[in-house]
Amino acid sequence: MKRVITYGTFDLLHYGHINILRRAKELGDYLVVALSTDEFNWNMKQKKCYFSYEQRKQLLEAIRYVDLVIPEENWEQKVNDVKLYQIDTFVMGDDWVGKFDFLKDEGVDVVYLPRTPEISTTQIKNDLNKNN
Numbered sequence: 001m002k003r004v005i006t007y008g009t010f011d012l013l014h015y016g017h018i019n020i021l022r023r024a025k026e027l028g029d030y031l032v033v034a035l036s037t038d039e040f041n042w043n044m045k046q047k048k049c050y051f052s053y054e055q056r057k058q059l060l061e062a063i064r065y066v067d068l069v070i071p072e073e074n075w076e077q078k079v080n081d082v083k084l085y086q087i088d089t090f091v092m093g094d095d096w097v098g099k100f101d102f103l104k105d106e107g108v109d110v111v112y113l114p115r116t117p118e119i120s121t122t123q124i125k126n127d128l129n130k131n132n
């Protein structure tokens with residue numbers, strides 16, 4: 001069984017998120033999603049989520065490509081995660097290209113996939129604010 005992992009905030013879930021989850025699952029048989037906690041988002045990414053961790057987790061668990069959702073609490077947990085979950089492939093959008101190549105030293109394939117153009121959580125918020 002080929003096991004894949006990806007990380008993210010996944011706030012205001014949109015088709016760009018679905019595209020990367022679908023492509024990540026296509027690279028294996030089991031997809032783990034490490035979902036940024038509210039604290040991690042606020043303290044380390046300066047992101048204030050619209051949906052709470054529990055709400056974002058519920059949405060991700062309803063997606064057919066997702067097999068397991070775990071919390072992402074810090075930047076350092078990835079090496080431990082790939083060991084704990086026996087990960088073969090690590091996937092991120094290419095806005096992160098090069099940032100996680102160190103995981104290759106753990107014997108993990110590191111794959112950066114093209115982002116879906118013209119959609120982002122920030123874009124959604126800005127458009128909604130403009131229209132109101």
Ligand code: C2G
Nearest residue numbers: 007008009010011016017020092093094115116119
């Ligand atoms: N994504 C995408 N296309 C978009 C928007 C997002 O492919 N139009 C991808 C991102 O590249 C990322 C994933 O969807 O791989 C989740 O995006 P975010 O929720 O914005 O996650 P991010 O803030 O990049 O957090 O430790 C890594 C971080 O947790 C990643």
